[in-house]
Amino acid sequence: MNVCDVLIKQLADAGVRHVFGVPGDSINSFTDAIRRQDKIRFIHVNHEETGAFAASAQAKLTGTLGVCVGTSGPGGIHLLNGLYDAKCDHAPVLAITGQVETRRLGSDYQQEIDLCRLFDDVAIYNQMIVNPEQMPYVGERAIHAALEGRGVAHLNLPLDISTQKVPHPKAWKIPFQLRRGGIPDAATVHVAANLINRKYKIAILAGIGCYGAEDKVFALAEMLGAPIIHALRAKELFPESHPYSIGGIGNLGAKSSVKVLGACDLLLLIGTDFPYDDFLPKGIPTVQIDISAAQIGKRHTVDVGLTGDTGNVLDALIPFLRVKKSCGFLKFAQAESRQWQTEIQKQTMPTRGMIKPQQLAHLAGVAAPDDTIFVCDTGEVTAWAARHLPIRQGQRFTVSGLLASMAFGLPAAIGAKFAYPDRHIVALVGDGGFSMLMTDFATAVRYRLPMTIIVFNNRKLGMIQIEQESRGMPDYQTENYNPDFAEFAKLCGGDGLSISNPEELPGALAEAYNSPVPFVLNVQIDPQDIPVPPKVTVKQIIYYGVARIKEMLDARK
Numbered sequence: 076m077n078v079c080d081v082l083i084k085q086l087a088d089a090g091v092r093h094v095f096g097v098p099g100d101s102i103n104s105f106t107d108a109i110r111r112q113d114k115i116r117f118i119h120v121n122h123e124e125t126g127a128f129a130a131s132a133q134a135k136l137t138g139t140l141g142v143c144v145g146t147s148g149p150g151g152i153h154l155l156n157g158l159y160d161a162k163c164d165h166a167p168v169l170a171i172t173g174q175v176e177t178r179r180l181g182s183d184y185q186q187e188i189d190l191c192r193l194f195d196d197v198a199i200y201n202q203m204i205v206n207p208e209q210m211p212y213v214g215e216r217a218i219h220a221a222l223e224g225r226g227v228a229h230l231n232l233p234l235d236i237s238t239q240k241v242p243h244p245k246a247w248k249i250p251f252q253l254r255r256g257g258i259p260d261a262a263t264v265h266v267a268a269n270l271i272n273r274k275y276k277i278a279i280l281a282g283i284g285c286y287g288a289e290d291k292v293f294a295l296a297e298m299l300g301a302p303i304i305h306a307l308r309a310k311e312l313f314p315e316s317h318p319y320s321i322g323g324i325g326n327l328g329a330k331s332s333v334k335v336l337g338a339c340d341l342l343l344l345i346g347t348d349f350p351y352d353d354f355l356p357k358g359i360p361t362v363q364i365d366i367s368a369a370q371i372g373k374r375h376t377v378d379v380g381l382t383g384d385t386g387n388v389l390d391a392l393i394p395f396l397r398v399k400k401s402c403g404f405l406k407f408a409q410a411e412s413r414q415w416q417t418e419i420q421k422q423t424m425p426t427r428g429m430i431k432p433q434q435l436a437h438l439a440g441v442a443a444p445d446d447t448i449f450v451c452d453t454g455e456v457t458a459w460a461a462r463h464l465p466i467r468q469g470q471r472f473t474v475s476g477l478l479a480s481m482a483f484g485l486p487a488a489i490g491a492k493f494a495y496p497d498r499h500i501v502a503l504v505g506d507g508g509f510s511m512l513m514t515d516f517a518t519a520v521r522y523r524l525p526m527t528i529i530v531f532n533n534r535k536l537g538m539i540q541i542e543q544e545s546r547g548m549p550d551y552q553t554e555n556y557n558p559d560f561a562e563f564a565k566l567c568g569g570d571g572l573s574i575s576n577p578e579e580l581p582g583a584l585a586e587a588y589n590s591p592v593p594f595v596l597n598v599q600i601d602p603q604d605i606p607v608p609p610k611v612t613v614k615q616i617i618y619y620g621v622a623r624i625k626e627m628l629d630a631r632k
């Protein structure tokens with residue numbers, strides 16, 4: 076077995092079934108080793124960034140290792156954005172890159188880029204293999220580091236080393252068991268319980284770290300009469316249809332959350348890395364639960380930190396909590412939530428004869444089959460999905476959370492479809508985000524991956540227009556020059572439909588969701604609709620007015 080054979084065997088043993096990338100140059104022996112076995116498939120994408128995003132999305136959805144590959148130099152460089160997506164969202168991904176022959180190292184040879192140096196910031200394990208005897212040891216370390224550290228590992232394989240025989244392929248076997256389910260010590264649990272037992276207006280901010288423990292979080296909420304606010308990626312866990320779930324947080328979130336966080340007397344952060352601390356209440360006791368001690372107090376001053384798997388921590392904590400008899404705070408939160416839901420439902424009514432993005436997001440969710448996995452791109456489209464896409468129990472949702480990268484949607488749909496071939500996949504994307512990696516729609520066709528890509532087509536970088544105008548700048552360079560995305564889909568061998576009339580929407584969604592081939596539903600939406608944040612400052616309103624005046628004056632010139 077050569078270095079690549081050993082590595083691939085290790086990946087297969089770790090449960091990896093797909094490696095995404097572009098073959099060629101210094102990774103030919105790696106792809107050849109994949110060809111010679113049958114556990115792992117090589118998925119040939121058109122752009123390495125697609126491969127990295129697909130691996131990241133798989134890792135986020137499954138919790139298992141995602142793998143992507145790029146050749147020395149340009150191929151490796153293209154992986155970076157998807158790798159940062161994995162790093163930021165704590166997803167285990169292994170990147171394998173090629174390198175020039177070791178005798179060429181340091182000579183500025185063609186495609187010689189110091190990828191270990193380049194990946195230094197993104198990777199928690201980052202190693203060039205310069206001697207076949209490093210295997211299988213470094214292969215195992217890389218896999219374990221990514222899984223245990225929930226981040227990116229990188230192995231850089233010089234061409235000459237990749238084909239060399241590994242003298243002792245079985246010599247190393249690191250006894251490895253993922254550290255799952257640590258529990259905090261009893262004394263800390265008591266301190267947390269005492270604090271929580273003294274408060275009657277408790278708000279829970281829950282993140283994706285609650286995955287698998289949603290029922291326990293709901294049970295906790297019921298005991299404490301505490302409303303649950305969710306961070307964006309936890310939208311799949313805490314649907315607003317549940318009486319304790321009162322909406323999202325942040326600029327894309329709900330007004331009810333702002334009100335509740337403004338009135339609570341204790342904040343309980345559970346499995347969340349929500350970054351916008353402006354939305355978190357200051358000066359009240361805060362208890363945080365997180366699987367990683369390094370996350371405790373990262374975003375907010377915390378009085379008690381409980382480190383461990385959410386489910387285990389709640390099992391340890393709940394027996395010490397008193398059931399709250401008064402539910403005034405919960406009732407207040409639920410009333411605020413109902414009011415917000417009524418407000419946003421009104422926004423889904425078509426006006427001016429055009430399709431509203433709110434209406435599109437709403438109906439896209441209502442019409443989606445029960446097994447749907449939604450993936451979402453970055454832009455105003457994220458706000459429409461966050462607020463208006465109804466997610467039912469059993470459906471899934473993911474997004475480029477902390478990195479908030481455009482172009483994630485289509486690659487994530489590809490990664491999701493490979494991981495869950497029997498489920499429906501629906502990507503909600505902006506026209507700008509889709510344009511970035513739309514070449515890989517052909518990859519979905521090539522691998523026969525039925526999926527629906529819904530383009531929220533406002534012919535512009537809508538989110539950037541809002542950013543500019545809310546800072547007093549006139550709208551500048553935000554228009555997109557788009558081809559007809561539905562025709563593009565057909566040219567790729569898939570199917571597509573362009574619509575602009577609200578009445579066409581239900582029929583078009585049904586056609587898209589039932590398509591046996593990848594489908595682009597290109598929806599011309601009303602570009603005037605903008606997602607208004609739940610907290611708007613007077614300064615922003617004034618700036619917005621100034622920007623509109625500047626735009627009018629510019630138009631007259």
Ligand SMILES: Cc1ncc(C[n+]2csc(CCOP(=O)(O)OP(=O)(O)O)c2C)c(N)n1
Binds near residue numbers: 507533
């Ligand atoms: C890779 C990348 N480049 C730039 C940005 C900054 N950015 C955030 S949203 C956005 C506009 C997105 O436009 P579009 O995809 O059309 O979605 P819309 O906002 O119109 O719904 C831009 C440029 C980003 N988040 N990611």
Ligand SMILES: [Mg+2]
Binds near residue numbers: 532534537
């Ligand atoms: Mg757009």
